[in-house]
Amino acid sequence: MDYQLLEAQVRALLSEERDELANMANFASFVYHEVPDLNWAGFYFAGRAGELVLGPFNGRPACTRLPAGRGVCGAAFMSKQTIVVDDVNAYTDHIVCDSASASEIALPLTDQSGEVYGVFDIDSPRTARFTPADAVGIGWLVRVLTERVPSRPSFLEHLVR
Ligand code: SME
Secondary structure, three states, rough: OOOOHHHHHHHHHHOOOOOOHHHHHHHHHHHHHHHHOOEEEEEEOOHHOOEEEEEEEEEEEOEEEEEOOOOOHHHHHHOOOOOEEEHHOOOOOOOOOOOOOOOEEEEEEEEEOEEEEEEEEEEEOOOOOOOOOEEEEEHHHHHHHHOOOOOOOHHHHHOOO
């Protein structure tokens, strides 16, 4: 996978628009359609006390709220680290939103002061879909997004907690 090319493409895609929600919506669609073998890609945003609330995504309808610190997404949020799970069925704290998902990667969305305001989560129907090289490359893509969304987005003030 040529993540350098994808990085340049996503940078171009987001560069003309200043609205953060619009850019996040296009980012989720871009990843879903350009990275092969995915069945879901999208955002969860931190609500009250670390609960994660569904944001823009592509794929089948998903869980709207993930309890604080739970699931692959909660682990990425709490640890502020990218979490790769090769086999979600072997990961005890995995939260099943779509039974088609076999492997998963969740990346924290970090603001300029190091606070995490959400995660970007990707599911694949293929076991061990996300290699270390994928984690690095997808990290580049998420960094392009977080450069365009450098602090907790103001539209999250209206998040129903
Ligand atoms: N599986 C995730 C929940 C979100 S869905 O995959 C879209 C988790 O364990 O956090």
